[in-house]
Amino acid sequence: MSSPPPILLLKTKSSPHDGYEDYFSTNGYKPTFIPVLEHRFHTENLATVREFFASGAFNAETTTTTSTTTHHHGNNEDSGCDKKYGGMIFTSQRAVEAFAEMIEEKGLPFTPSKQPPPLPLYTVGPATARALTTLRNKYLPTATIHGADAGNGQNLAYLMLEHYNGLYPDTDNTTSTTKPSLLFLVGEQRRDIIPKTLMDPARPKSKQINVDEIVVYETGEMDSFEKHFRDVVSKELQRKVEGEQGPLWVVVFSPTGCEGMLRVLGMGPFKNQDQEPGQGVDDKQRDVFIATIGPTTRDYLKETFGFEADVCAEKPSPEGIAEGIKRFMDVRGD
Incomplete structure (x- = not known):
């Protein structure tokens, strides 16, 4: 047999x-x-992500300053947003794992109410969504996950344009109030299709979504791969x-x-x-x-x-x- x-x-x-x-x-x-692949997490940048939660960057009550470790694609950090970030983007399991390791080791602080903010989490592909769901259920019970069936970054970007803009239907970019940015946890090597699509200058300003990237891991080929x-x-x-x-x-x-x-x-x-x-x-x-x-x-x-x-x-x-x-x-x- x-x-x-x-x-x-x-x-x-x-x-x-x-x-x-x-x-x-x-x-x-x-x-x-x-x-x-061998993955190395960026502990300093992950500490910055934790600080965003501690300082209220995801809460409407507090506006925080910009961290130098984030890569900004837009310029709305001084726009008078009620909150700095309105959601997070994960397009790899490694990014979820980096975020999870930071939470497991340090916890996830919340201010001022000590309750997790009800923020959308955007992901691409069912495997990443499953990993994120486990994390969400334990630490961010009020968060919502979107994009499990997106399939690729381009599709996820279109989904976010529809869903995230729908959360801020009254956004008016002619005033000082704009929708908060999305925080994108990325690897050192990544494609830029999502930021480019969300902030396409050809799109009406009121429909553009600002994205801040922060590198939470880097990747290289394992020395032992070929032999194994x-x-x-x-x-x-x-x-x-x-x-x-x-x-x-x-x-x-x-x-x-x-x-x-x-x-x-x-x-x-x-x-x-x-x-x-x-x-x-x-x-x-x-x-x-x-x-x-x-x-x-x-x-x-x-x-x-x-x-x-x-x-x-x-x-x-x-x-x-x-x-x-x-x-x-x-x-x-x-």
């Missing part, structure tokens, strides 16, 4: 629960996590040779690590005499297939390495990956 098909997830396993492990373990796969990945791939391919299982699927979650992955697999520009997993869709002897979590990583593989991933998830979720794999294998006849 063959073993469950292996699926290698090039990501750090989320804590305390990982939706990918839960989904694939209960749907006939054997998931293995191979961390690619090579060891796991070798063991899985040996099981295939021995007839214990079918092809191996590798799921890629970001451009970081793509080069190392292709080098280990001997794919793309690293196709060589030592390893030949095979590239043809009709090649029944193919050993390894590649799926990407979304179009950004798919396009990076194609544009940087001339490599076409076999599957690109239509939605960045375990279900999206599984559906893409099933369609691909059905067409292939496996």
